[in-house]
Amino acid sequence: MIAVLAGGVGAARFIRALMLVMPADEISAVVNTGDDTVMHGLYICPDLDTVTYTVAEAIDADRGWGLSNETWRAMQALARFVPVRPTGSSAAPTWFNLGDQDLATHFYRTARLDEGATLTEVTDEIARAFGVHVKLMPMTDQRVSTVVTVVDEGDISFQEYFVQRQHGVPVSNLRFEGAQQAALSTAAAQALHDAKAIVIAPSNPLVSIGPLRALAGVDTSLAARREQVVAISPIVGGAALKGPADRMMLELGHEPSVVGVARLYAPIASVLVIDPVDAHLAPLVEAAGMRAVVVPSVMSTPEISAALARTTLAAVGIHL
Ligand code: FO1
Numbered sequence: 001m002i003a004v005l006a007g008g009v010g011a012a013r014f015i016r017a018l019m020l021v022m023p024a025d026e027i028s029a030v031v032n033t034g035d036d037t038v039m040h041g042l043y044i045c046p047d048l049d050t051v052t053y054t055v056a057e058a059i060d061a062d063r064g065w066g067l068s069n070e071t072w073r074a075m076q077a078l079a080r081f082v083p084v085r086p087t088g089s090s091a092a093p094t095w096f097n098l099g100d101q102d103l104a105t106h107f108y109r110t111a112r113l114d115e116g117a118t119l120t121e122v123t124d125e126i127a128r129a130f131g132v133h134v135k136l137m138p139m140t141d142q143r144v145s146t147v148v149t150v151v152d153e154g155d156i157s158f159q160e161y162f163v164q165r166q167h168g169v170p171v172s173n174l175r176f177e178g179a180q181q182a183a184l185s186t187a188a189a190q191a192l193h194d195a196k197a198i199v200i201a202p203s204n205p206l207v208s209i210g211p212l213r214a215l216a217g218v219d220t221s222l223a224a225r226r227e228q229v230v231a232i233s234p235i236v237g238g239a240a241l242k243g244p245a246d247r248m249m250l251e252l253g254h255e256p257s258v259v260g261v262a263r264l265y266a267p268i269a270s271v272l273v274i275d276p277v278d279a280h281l282a283p284l285v286e287a288a289g290m291r292a293v294v295v296p297s298v299m300s301t302p303e304i305s306a307a308l309a310r311t312t313l314a315a316v317g318i319h320l
Contacts, residue, residue: 002313003195004029007208008047009064009242010234011201012054015134017305018199019055021313021320024133028191030184032203033119033138034146034176034211037159039096042106043113046159047208048123048138049105056130064242070099095164120185137191139212142182146207149173158207167244171251174206179214192221197316200231202297204245205264206252213268222268229269230316231290232297232308233258237277241298257281262288271315273297273308291315 002022004015006029018027032047046065053059053067060068081092098106105126112122118141127136146158151170161167184192192198203209213219222229238257240246246256254260258278265272266289274285275297282292293315299305310320 003191003198005200006031007203008050011203012051013299014201017309020306021309028135030188032208035158043110055132067101137187140182141185144179145177147175176211176214198229202232202234226270230271231265231269232273233261236275259284262290
């Protein structure tokens, strides 16, 4: 069993890469839930949904979120209520787009949570409904919320930052509300315990992997087995492959490069996988305390993806 610590798009693509070289049911993905949000009373787990839909080959590949062949009739109908919404009401938010088919996932999740099911149970049910054999699990069954402090504005939720502000505003702080009181879910703890190797996916180290690391005891247990933990840099040539990781790192005092990533991960992982464009920084990655392994990491073809998956696992002694 291999465990992957996962955010959204980058992690989903890496899990697909792993599926090219090993059976899906030998992969566990422990997924960030700090981005979770409630809209229209519906419980939405963007990273879990992105991973589920990608692994199921049902994702809209251009957007990187939501389902392919989506229609938006419910969102269009919602717009009717905006003019009558009283000042101060947060009803009918139209800035967060929920497609008609995607809504069914959130209806099901919310109804099952209301019946008393855990997020772990519902995640497994949704994955099975999509024919996914990878073991997908939320990092925790408790509520953890990423709160972003925006310069000149103050604290807002992650989705308000990411979608409503289109991650275009400067950030001065991050916190993971509820993380210190929360624990890894039982399934996630078991998956990490059973894993021969743990891969930190090429996800945003601060807002995708950060919430996981903020859960009680996670950093300590990763540090205890750091020889079996390998990370893939989400920063290639000084830029994030997707999303605001590079800007966010800079704004929060981290170098937006593989060296900055190495400084963040050195306490918990022994190897950093970096792209050939960053090969000249390998000595600085090593100086930061991580072994650098150089291999193409932009997953643009199945061949490159499979080679990345194989090389990543080989770096921690798993030869497929
Ligand atoms: N991202 C957007 O940029 N705009 C959206 O309207 C949007 C809606 C949305 C709905 C459901 C879902 O599961 C994800 C959605 N995302 C949207 C993506 C998501 O919010 C972010 O990509 C992640 O939170 C960042 O990891």
